[in-house]
Amino acid sequence: MGEQTGPVKRRLGVMGGTFDPVHHGHLVAASEVASQFHLDEVVFVPTGQPWQKSHKLVSPAEDRYLMTVIATASNPQFSVSRIDIDRGGPTYTTDTLRDLSVLNENADLFFITGADALAQILTWRDTEELFSLAHFIGVTRPGHILANPGLPEDRVSFVEVPALAISSSDCRARVAQGEPVWYLVPDGVVRYIDKRKLYRHDG
Ligand SMILES: Nc1ncnc2c1ncn2[C@@H]1O[C@H](COP(=O)(O)OP(=O)(O)OP(=O)(O)O)[C@@H](O)[C@H]1O
Numbered sequence: 001m002g003e004q005t006g007p008v009k010r011r012l013g014v015m016g017g018t019f020d021p022v023h024h025g026h027l028v029a030a031s032e033v034a035s036q037f038h039l040d041e042v043v044f045v046p047t048g049q050p051w052q053k054s055h056k057l058v059s060p061a062e063d064r065y066l067m068t069v070i071a072t073a074s075n076p077q078f079s080v081s082r083i084d085i086d087r088g089g090p091t092y093t094t095d096t097l098r099d100l101s102v103l104n105e106n107a108d109l110f111f112i113t114g115a116d117a118l119a120q121i122l123t124w125r126d127t128e129e130l131f132s133l134a135h136f137i138g139v140t141r142p143g144h145i146l147a148n149p150g151l152p153e154d155r156v157s158f159v160e161v162p163a164l165a166i167s168s169s170d171c172r173a174r175v176a177q178g179e180p181v182w183y184l185v186p187d188g189v190v191r192y193i194d195k196r197k198l199y200r201h202d203g
């Protein structure tokens with residue numbers, strides 16, 4: 001008798017972020033990891049309440065969600081999930097990954113995160129459980145060293161992505177000062193920021 005094999009599992013990338021606003025650094029990271037890890041899809045998951053940013057002013061979740069939809073709409077491999085927004089309360093990645101594995105029974109999850117976020121992961125909630133739910137992929141980010149801060153080696157990989165020195169904080173500061181964000185964020189996101197008057201001191 002031949003060996004029994006189950007159905008081939010889908011490979012689902014998960015890109016969590018506050019996306020305030022989403023920018024080309026996020027998109028390039030997702031695209032590069034999708035290619036190198038042969039992912040079938042990357043789902044962007046805007047945070048509900050990013051508890052480690054509670055000292056900062058964060059734009060309404062609906063605005064961050066819509067900007068992420070606009071930014072990813074043209075890529076058939078990208079999608080956006082509202083699970084962290086609709087769950088309410090502070091966003092913990094254990095909840096994100098648990099909910100996504102229920103919704104995607106036959107999938108292996110790959111959580112994509114920047115070098116800065118990976119370096120902080122031991123401060124996240126339920127770190128032990130995190131690594132049983134997904135494989136973590138740390139991507140290069142200008143200004144941050146890509147190093148394993150003592151995480152389980154079989155559950156973490158590192159990927160060099162074309163370096164884009166873009167951050168959401170910098171985009172917000174530019175808009176507040178009346179400087180352009182064209183080509184730092186997708187065109188539709190520039191127009192959405194303008195339409196909703198986001199990030200203006202008087203807005
Ligand atoms: N330019 C970039 N290159 C690679 N990864 C990035 C880049 N910008 C953000 N990331 C990663 O994307 C994820 C989501 O980031 P987030 O939405 O917080 O954007 P951000 O630019 O870091 O925002 P902020 O400046 O407000 O802290 C994080 O894991 C972060 O490390």
Ligand SMILES: O=C(O)c1ccc[n+]([C@@H]2O[C@H](COP(=O)([O-])O)[C@@H](O)[C@H]2O)c1
Binds near residue numbers: 050092
């Ligand atoms: O689970 C946690 O405790 C936790 C703490 C900080 C950040 N995260 C996740 O890390 C991702 C990037 O977060 P941020 O705040 O840098 O945009 C996003 O998906 C967050 O939900 C998760």
